[in-house]
Amino acid sequence: MPCHILIAEDSTSQREALAALCRTLPDVEVHEASDGRWAAQLARKLAQLDLVITDINMPGMDGIELMQELSRHVQLPSLLLLSGHVPELLSNCMRAAEELGFANIAYLAKPVEVDTLLREVRQLLLQRQGPDTAEHAIPLSEIFTGLAHNQFCAHFQPIYSQHEHRAVQVEALARWQHPAYGLLGPASFIDRLEHEGFIVLLTRRIVQTSLDLLTRNPWAQDLRLSINLSRGLLDDAEFFDWLIKEVEERQIPPRQIVLEITETMAFSNLGNTLAALLRLRMRGFELSLDDFGAGHTNLEQLKDLPITELKLDRTLIKNIHQAHRTQSILDGIIRIGQQLQLRMVAEGIDNPHDLAYLQGRYPELELQGFYLGRPVASSELSSHLGYGNRPASA
Numbered sequence: 001m002p003c004h005i006l007i008a009e010d011s012t013s014q015r016e017a018l019a020a021l022c023r024t025l026p027d028v029e030v031h032e033a034s035d036g037r038w039a040a041q042l043a044r045k046l047a048q049l050d051l052v053i054t055d056i057n058m059p060g061m062d063g064i065e066l067m068q069e070l071s072r073h074v075q076l077p078s079l080l081l082l083s084g085h086v087p088e089l090l091s092n093c094m095r096a097a098e099e100l101g102f103a104n105i106a107y108l109a110k111p112v113e114v115d116t117l118l119r120e121v122r123q124l125l126l127q128r129q130g131p132d133t134a135e136h137a138i139p140l141s142e143i144f145t146g147l148a149h150n151q152f153c154a155h156f157q158p159i160y161s162q163h164e165h166r167a168v169q170v171e172a173l174a175r176w177q178h179p180a181y182g183l184l185g186p187a188s189f190i191d192r193l194e195h196e197g198f199i200v201l202l203t204r205r206i207v208q209t210s211l212d213l214l215t216r217n218p219w220a221q222d223l224r225l226s227i228n229l230s231r232g233l234l235d236d237a238e239f240f241d242w243l244i245k246e247v248e249e250r251q252i253p254p255r256q257i258v259l260e261i262t263e264t265m266a267f268s269n270l271g272n273t274l275a276a277l278l279r280l281r282m283r284g285f286e287l288s289l290d291d292f293g294a295g296h297t298n299l300e301q302l303k304d305l306p307i308t309e310l311k312l313d314r315t316l317i318k319n320i321h322q323a324h325r326t327q328s329i330l331d332g333i334i335r336i337g338q339q340l341q342l343r344m345v346a347e348g349i350d351n352p353h354d355l356a357y358l359q360g361r362y363p364e365l366e367l368q369g370f371y372l373g374r375p376v377a378s379s380e381l382s383s384h385l386g387y388g389n390r391p392a393s394a
Contacts, residue, residue, distance in 0.1 A: 002027045003125050004046055006077075008039035008054040008066060014110075018053060021117060025125075036061030040069045043077075051124050053080040056093055064093060071100035078102075078124035084110030091323050095315065103127075109322050116351070123350075140196060143176075143189050147201055151177050154206045155375035156213070158385055159226070159345055159368045162359060167385045168366065169224035169258065169345075172210040173375045174202060190230075199230045200239055207246060213378050215250045220381075226258040226288065231265045234276045244283055254284035258309060262290050266305060274304070281306040288345075293333065303340065310337050314348020317369070321357035334362055 005022050007030065009015035019030045031046065033039035035058050043049055052070060056063035063081060070077065079102050081093050090107040097105045104127040106120045146152055155175045158167035176184040193199040207227055214220050233239050247254055259280060266273060266289060277287055288309035289302075293316040316330055337344045346362075349355050349369030358365055376384045 001048075002029045003050040004029050004031065004048050005051045005053065005121070005125075006031045006033065006039055006042055006046070006049060008033045008036055008052065008058065008063060009082075010034055010055065010058040014055075018117075021114060022053075022121060025118070025121065028125075035059060036063060036066035036069070039066055043070060043073065049073075049075070049077045051078045051080065051121065053082065053121070056081055056083045056089065057085045064096070067093070067097055067100065067102075071097075071102065076102050078104035078127060079106070080120055080124060081105070081107040082110055082112065083107075088323070088325055091315070091319070091326055094318070098315075107319065109319070119351075138188060138192075140192060143192060144198075146176055146178065146189075147205065150205075151179070152202060152205050153177060153377065154209050154213075155377055156210075156381050157368060157375040158373040158381075159224075159366050160372055161366050162363050167223065167373075169226060170213075170220075170381070171226040171260075171368070171375075172206055172228075174206050175375075194230050194232060197232065199232055200236060203227075203230065203233060203239070204242070207243060209378070211246055211250050211252060213381070214252055214256065217382065219385075224256050224258050224286065226260055228260045228290070229265075231268065234261065234265060234273055235269070237276075240276065240280065255286060258286040258288050260288040260290040260311070263292060263294065266301075274306075277306050281308075293329075302336070307342065309343045309345060311345045311347050311368075314369075317346050317348045317354060317358070318350070319354065321353040334365075338364070 005028060007015055007018050007022070009018060009032075012034070015032055015034065019032055022028055022030045031042050033042055036054070037060055039052070039054065040061065043052070052066075054063040054066055061069075067079065079097055081090055081097070083090055090109060094105050094107050104124050106124060108116060108120060153175055154172040156170040156172055159169035159171065160166065161168040174186050174190065176189055178184050189202070190199070193202055210225055210227060214223065214225060247257060261277075281287055286309060287305075287307045288311055289305065289307045290311045291313045292310050294313040310333075312330070312333065316326060316333075320326055320330065334344065343366065344364070345366045345368055346358055347368040349358070349367055350371050352371065355367070355371060358367065373384060
């Protein structure tokens with residue numbers, strides 16, 4: 001079944017050029033509209049709509065209003081936002097789209113490079129068609145069966161040090177090798193397990209396999225290991241006792257383990273959260289505040305947390321090379337992180353332009369993203385790391 005792309009662009013020449021490029025992709029049907037209102041009408045008529053590419057500044061119904069109209073649909077398409085007149089607003093538009101419920105969004109400032117456009121279109125279509133979009137209806141009993149049969153595993157994404165020119169850390173990410181659907185990402189099961197109160201079963205599995213990676217592979221013994229914690233686990237004293245025991249039994253220094261929490265988690269029930277984090281920090285574990293910049297953390301709150309690492313959210317990093325307002329914000333965050341003596345990681349690096357900008361301006365940043373290395377199974381990690389190759393030469 002072909003993918004359906006709708007292009008909303010008031011410039012005839014630009015619309016035709018975009019359509020021609022999209023039609024070079026296999027199994028694609030392209031629909032064109034010269035303004036937002038026409039695009040909205042086409043969207044209502046189409047039985048399937050996978051991707052909308054829209055200029056945000058059009059006469060009549062502009063791309064932002066079109067985005068609002070599309071958000072009322074039952075099935076939301078992926079979005080690719082374009083602008084030549086007000087590119088500084090693109091990152092704000094992306095945030096608005098996220099708040100409207102769109103899951104797969106990208107933006108590009110005009111003039112757009114052909115290779116960049118096609119890469120973004122392919123990625124958005126893959127995200128739209130990927131296995132994660134259909135698995136939310138998997139029964140809880142089937143998830144339990146998967147856990148019982150060891151179908152869940154960790155994949156690992158490298159984090160690179162610019163100073164050392166190699167991977168110094170890996171983040172463990174849960175995956176499900178489903179017998180019928182293939183490899184499924186966390187959107188298929190994490191929310192369900194958290195909601196039902198069973199996330200600890202999965203986390204224990206991921207922790208054990210990840211700790212074994214460090215102890216069973218000589219090349220991994222000096223890597224830091226990042227493990228994501230859910231909200232419920234912060235209140236689970238039994239889990240933390242178990243974690244400490246697992247680390248001690250394998251004789252892994254706790255400083256090698258980086259426990260990640262999100263901004264939202266950090267300031268929910270702050271008293272208990274602080275108590276849990278302080279207990280872990282006292283034992284020597286590293287603590288990371290994930291997705292920083294996506295929430296509402298203020299500086300007073302940040303200084304109260306016993307964290308050792310700050311992970312900069314991908315919304316700050318996406319197209320940072322051309323987002324001047326975001327560059328100013330990132331400058332301020334970096335200065336604060338340095339003053340607090342925090343290790344900082346830029347996540348979500350997915351193109352060479354953002355990588356070059358970050359390398360040129362922030363040599364102290366550690367780097368993570370699909371452009372540098374995708375998450376892979378433990379059996380592939382050794383060859384995948386390629387110590388010293390990508391960040392130094394990319």
